[in-house]
Amino acid sequence: MLKRCILLHCLFFALFGSGPVQAEPTNSPSGKQLFREHxxxxxxxxxxxxxxxxxxxxxxxxxxxxxxxxxxxxxxxxxxxxxxxxxxxxxxxxxxxxxxxxxxxxxxxxxxxxxxxxxxxxxxxxxxxxxxxxxxxxxxxxxxxxxxxxxxxxxxxxxxxxxxxxxxxxxxxxxxxxxxxxxxxxxxxxxxxxxxxxxxxxxxxxxxxxxxxxxxxxDPLAKPVIEVRSDLPMDELIPMLKMSINSHNFVFIRQQTLYEGLPPAAKKPDSPVHILQFCSFGLLDKALKVDERVGAFLPCQISVYREGGRTVMSAINPKALSPLFHKPELELFCSLVSEKYLRIMQEANF
Known part of the structure; x- marks a missing residue:
């Protein structure tokens, strides 16, 4: 269920950020100019x-x-x-x-x-x-x-x-x-x-x-979703995840469940999906100055849930989405955030 939701988010970003496909100009730049730019x-x-x-x-x-x-x-x-x-x-x-x-x-x-x-x-x-x-x-x-x-x-x-x-x-x-x-x-x-x-x-x-x-x-950072699986129970892993988030200079914002706010009669899973939201305001400011559309997948968040007897940590991969915005400088930012996501999850599972 969570994976399907994440993929739907990715589709939304593709439609939102891709823009029209442009043909290569007749007078395209030289290799030297392209190297200088990219x-x-x-x-x-x-x-x-x-x-x-x-x-x-x-x-x-x-x-x-x-x-x-x-x-x-x-x-x-x-x-x-x-x-x-x-x-x-x-x-x-x-x-x-x-x-x-x-x-x-x-x-x-x-x-x-x-x-x-x-x-x-x-x-x-x-x-x-x-x-x-x-x-x-x-x-x-x-x-x-x-x-x-x-x-x-x-x-x-x-x-x-x-x-x-x-x-x-x-x-x-x-x-x-x-x-x-x-x-x-x-x-x-x-x-x-x-x-x-x-x-x-x-x-x-x-x-x-x-x-x-x-x-x-x-490569875990070549997929649309970054995922790390752990043998730790959820109640032990989530506190470790919060500590790892803080150790990477992010501010923890809040923890909520995916089904929070639904009426009591709504069908809910036996094991809820917990969503941890956090932010680095310095990185956020830099990213928004490059392209305001990145706000569509901010603040940063990692979902934690049980699957197949293990605890799963997963997040949308900014690195996989950034090419849709056609801005090289934004790709550098998204690569950094993706790497931080992976390290945060791996350190929480250490």
Whole structure:
């Protein structure tokens, strides 16, 4: 019942926020202009990095082909700072941006390695020893900055990207992943593992198999609804959820049930759906200045209910809805809120 209600809400936002579909102008902007408008704010005007990762790196440019760049622009990195532009840019426009980025490359394209069959189980052990210290124990990436200078910190250290991410896995080929291990990224903490005393060819194949195995799951921030299930009973989980909301600098507003206000004769479930409403007034102010329509799904709220013997926490995913508003700066805000939703729920279930 709750899921159906949420999906109906999503349909409402689609009708409310999508606007008319416009054909691409005859005199459409160049790749440089499109990069400046959609990418430079995060990646820097010359691709040297900022809130977003640096792109103007020779080791990256020599192995990142046009298809990888276009897929990255299309899918983004769900749950991270990088928004997807599938609804904002046409395929032709994404291609122009990719061509502009490729124009920074100075040397010839690197020959990508062959990838043989690997053991995901052995790769998991290798990942824990060699990669988890930077990329996270499950490949979730380093902690993202909340403001500029962003990924480039005061120590000029690049925050390691998320590998266990639907956007990355959709864009990166097995050969690209292995080539990154072989070559590393000069100018970042990512060193080359292709030396004689580093990883063997088979070990790199095992790592590729393990990283690729993550693609069999679904990124929780790629769905219209964010959902976390818990074995805790509802009366124990809700107080933990309130504490987690407060710990993320949100103001708790109120708790109510989905059927509150209905007449006594109305049929109600044995286990009510509790709705927790909360808000960050600073984020709210910034979002409304970008587009007043975001008020349609504010304040923030998480629903808690019982299903299949477990307690479920769920919320509408702002990240999945933001492309409907056709504003890149709003996508950055919605990505942040979606990530906070997920962290709040996960920490309440810790």
């Amino acid at each position: 990418c430079a704010t995060c990646h820097g005007p010359s691709g040297r990095g900022g809130i977003g990762l640096p792109l103007h790196l020779e080791d990256f440019l020599r192995i990142a082909d046009r298809q990888y760049l276009m897929e990255t622009i299309k899918h983004g990195r769900p749950g991270r700072v990088m928004p997807g532009f599938a609804h904002l840019l046409t395929r032709t426009e994404r291609g122009r941006i990719a061509d502009f980025i490729e124009g920074w490359q100075k040397g010839p394209e690197a020959e990508l390695p062959e990838v043989g069959e690997g053991s995901a189980d052995h790769g998991a052990e290798l990942f824990e020893r060699n990669c988890a210290g930077c990329h996270g124990y499950k490949g979730q990436g380093g902690t993202q900055p909340k403001a500029a200078p962003g990924h480039i910190t005061g120590k000029k250290a690049v925050v390691p990207p998320a590998l266990n991410n639907s956007g990355f896995l959709a864009a990166a080929s097995d050969a690209f992943i292995k080539a990154t291990m072989l070559r590393g990224r000069e100018g970042t903490p990512m060193r080359a593992y292709g030396g004689a005393e580093e990883l063997t060819d088979q070990q790199m194949n095992d790592l590729v198999a393990y990283i690729r195995s993550w693609g069999q799951g679904v």
